[in-house]
Structure formats: C-alpha cells, structure tokens
Amino acid sequence: MADLDFIRSLTKAELHLHLEGSVDPQTLVKLSHRHNVPLPANGNNYPFDPESGKVLTDEDVRELYQYKDFIGFLMAFKAVSQRLRTPEDYELITYRLIQKLANQNVKHAEVYVSVGVIHWRGQELDPIFEGLERGRKRGLKDFGVSLLWIFDAVRHFGPEAVQRVFEDAVRYRDRNVVGVGIGGDEVRGPAEWFQRQYAYAKENGLRLTAHAGESAGPESVAAAVNLLGAERIGHGLTAIADPKLLQELVERQITIEICLSSNLRTGCCANLESHPLRHYVDAxxxxxxxxxxxxxFGTNLNHEYELAQQSFGFSDQQLAELARNSFRASFLSNYEKERLLNTWAI
Ligand SMILES: [Zn+2]
Known part of the structure; x- marks a missing residue:
C-alpha cells in the first residue's frame, strides 16, 4: 500500500509540465465565458467543434476531458488553446497552476509554454509573456513556489519555426526563461533537422530538453542526446530497447522525465507492467x-508518486530519492539546488 501521508510530505520539484495541459475544468469554463462568442450553426461535433466559439459548460468540459484516444486528447488541447487569448488568460492559468503545485508540496517547477503554438495561431508573444510573468510573480509571492519557463517548439513545423521559438527564448533569457524544448511528432520532425537551432540555443546560454522516445524508437533518444545535446529527455520510453544507450545515459547522468499517467492515457504504453521506470532506476x-x-490526464504529482509506489514497489527511501532527483535535475544553479535541498531537508 502506498503511504499517502508520506508522499504528500515529500518536498518536490516538477520538471515536465505543460502550462496548457494544466488548465482545470473550472478555469476552462471561466475562460470560455470570458470569450463569449455566438455558437456557430455547425457547432456540437465530437463532442463539439473545438474551433467553434462555443461557450463551454461544466458538462461539456467533463466530456471533453474524458476522451478515449489520442484524437480526443488533441481536441481537448485545441479547445483549451482556442480559449487562451489575452495576457490576462495566461496570467490566470499560471497563477492557478502555481496554487495547485503548492497543494502538491512542489517548491519549484520548470514549465513548458507552447510558444510554437502561440506563433502558429498568429498571437503576439510579447504581451502574453507579460501575463505569464505577472502570474509567476503573484504565485511566487502567495505560495512560495518558484517557476522557470521552458519555451517549447513543435518539431513537425520544421527548423524555421523552431528557430523562431528559440530566438524568443534567447530574448527572454534574463526573465526566467531557462531553456528550450521540442515536442510533437518525432517521426515527422526528426532531431537531425534541429542541430543548428540547438547549438544556437546553447551558445546563448539556454538549457536543452527534448521530448524523445515517446512514440519513436531508441534512435530518437540517441539523436536527441548526441546530435542536439539534450540534457533532459521527456518520456524516453523506448530507450530501454538499446542497452548501450542506457549505459550512456547513466555515464552522462542524463535525466529521463517519466510521465506515467500520460503514457497510459496517450496509449504510448499499454500498461504499467510494461513501463520501463523500474528498469531505469535499477540501471x-x-x-x-x-x-x-x-x-x-486526470492526475497530479502526488498521484504519480503513488502510482510509482503501487506499481513498481518502490520503498519510501526510493521515493524520497526520486524527489531529490527532481531538484538535482532542475536547471536551477547549484547554489539554489543546495539551498532548496537543505532548507527542506530532502
Ligand atoms: Zn510533454
């Protein structure tokens, strides 16, 4: 049995978290009312057309978040993106995210913002970024949770779109943007395309992450590490198929950001018995x-720790080690890492 009190008591950091995926149903309903526009004649598709201006009800959002497949997930993500319009919207979702993190005893988070999607939608980033920063500052003041931004690009949009996102990250480097990443379709946007962009980000002092090995094979993880210089890998599920690669991850101490519920809900992993988490820890x-x-994905960080303990039999000490890892693998300065680890006696 998982010890929930112990898990709640663990001080944690969270390193793989998308702002747009943190919008809870109540906030989505609120955003929907904020941008009240008439329902078009063709509304109400599956479960409604996310491109429509329909004002969502509690019932709609419940249905929206109960999708059964990857298409449903994309519809939900679209519906949220469509309702994120003003700097105030971004301020609101950032503040609410920090409030929820505080409830999970999270003291530090590194949060992906889909800047690639903001560009694609033709939105102006600068005012949105001011909203993000207002939310971050208010959250830090009210809940004591520190937050750094990672600008996330969409790999299947190609190298130019990725370059534009990374240039924005460089522009905001002194305003809590600590790194860059790429997500999206690994097969339609292979790592080989982005070597110049990653080198540019590194030269300009940014830290490097990449989603890899979620829906493509171990070669995708190897390319992210060796060609792009990624310091952390999002998901990395398929790395288990290449023992030499695993050895390299160990030697170079490259962290894999594991997301159990996500892997189940998107179908990237059929069940937790076949998930490589335990193997990675043991290796x-x-x-x-x-x-x-x-x-x-209907989860929170305490639940992820609970799942890990229930499914893989981790001891409390091992869970505490995972919590310590979350600070060690963060992009905070060594001084700040030590300070947090010591302050909370993690
Ligand atoms: Zn992700």
Whole structure:
C-alpha cells in the first residue's frame, strides 16, 4: 500500500509540465465565458467543434476531458488553446497552476509554454509573456513556489519555426526563461533537422530538453542526446530497447522525465507492467516523476508518486530519492539546488 501521508510530505520539484495541459475544468469554463462568442450553426461535433466559439459548460468540459484516444486528447488541447487569448488568460492559468503545485508540496517547477503554438495561431508573444510573468510573480509571492519557463517548439513545423521559438527564448533569457524544448511528432520532425537551432540555443546560454522516445524508437533518444545535446529527455520510453544507450545515459547522468499517467492515457504504453521506470532506476539512469498535462490526464504529482509506489514497489527511501532527483535535475544553479535541498531537508 502506498503511504499517502508520506508522499504528500515529500518536498518536490516538477520538471515536465505543460502550462496548457494544466488548465482545470473550472478555469476552462471561466475562460470560455470570458470569450463569449455566438455558437456557430455547425457547432456540437465530437463532442463539439473545438474551433467553434462555443461557450463551454461544466458538462461539456467533463466530456471533453474524458476522451478515449489520442484524437480526443488533441481536441481537448485545441479547445483549451482556442480559449487562451489575452495576457490576462495566461496570467490566470499560471497563477492557478502555481496554487495547485503548492497543494502538491512542489517548491519549484520548470514549465513548458507552447510558444510554437502561440506563433502558429498568429498571437503576439510579447504581451502574453507579460501575463505569464505577472502570474509567476503573484504565485511566487502567495505560495512560495518558484517557476522557470521552458519555451517549447513543435518539431513537425520544421527548423524555421523552431528557430523562431528559440530566438524568443534567447530574448527572454534574463526573465526566467531557462531553456528550450521540442515536442510533437518525432517521426515527422526528426532531431537531425534541429542541430543548428540547438547549438544556437546553447551558445546563448539556454538549457536543452527534448521530448524523445515517446512514440519513436531508441534512435530518437540517441539523436536527441548526441546530435542536439539534450540534457533532459521527456518520456524516453523506448530507450530501454538499446542497452548501450542506457549505459550512456547513466555515464552522462542524463535525466529521463517519466510521465506515467500520460503514457497510459496517450496509449504510448499499454500498461504499467510494461513501463520501463523500474528498469531505469535499477540501471542507475537518473529519473524524475512528472504529470505532463495533469488536468487532461486526470492526475497530479502526488498521484504519480503513488502510482510509482503501487506499481513498481518502490520503498519510501526510493521515493524520497526520486524527489531529490527532481531538484538535482532542475536547471536551477547549484547554489539554489543546495539551498532548496537543505532548507527542506530532502
Ligand atoms: Zn510533454
């Protein structure tokens, strides 16, 4: 049995978390009312057309978040993106995210913002970023949770779109943007395309992450590490198929950001029995537990720790080690890491 009190008491950091996937149903309903526009004649598709301006009810959002497949997940993600319009919207969702993190005893988070999607939708980033920063500052003041931004690009949009996102990250480097990442379709946007962009980000002092090995094979993880220089890998499920690669991850202490509920809900992993988490821990690969898109996957960080303990039999000491890993693998300065680890006696 998982010891919930112990899990709640663990001080944690979260390193793989998408802002847009943290929008809870109540907030989505609120955003929907904020941008009240008439329902078009063709509304109400599956479960409604996310492109429509329909004002969502509690019932709609419940239905929306109970999707059964990857298409349903994309519809939910679209519906949220469509309702994120003003700087105030971004301020609201950031503040609410920090409030929820505080409830999970999270003291530090590194949060992906889908800047690639903001560009694609033709939105102006600068005012949105001001909203993000207002939310971050208010959250830090009210809940004591520190937050750094990671600008996330969409790999299947190609190198130019990725370059634009990374240039924005460089522009905001001194305003809590600590790193960059790529997500999306690994097969339609292979790592080989982005070597120049990653080198540019690194030269400009940014830290490097990449989603890899979620829906493509171990070669995708190897390319993210060796060609892009990724310091942390999101998901990394398929790395288990290549023992040499695993050895390299151990030697170079490259962290895999594990997202159990996400892997189940997107179907990337059929069940937890076949999930490589335990194997990675036993092999000495640094791993952290994360929620990815917590509201869309119906999870929170304490639940991820609970799942890990129930499904893989981790001891309390091992869970505490995973919590320590979440600080060690963060992009905080060594001084700040030590300070947090000591302050909370983690
Ligand atoms: Zn992710």
């Amino acid at each position: 000495g690969v640094p791993v952290t537990l994360n929620t990815d898109d917590p509201e869309m």
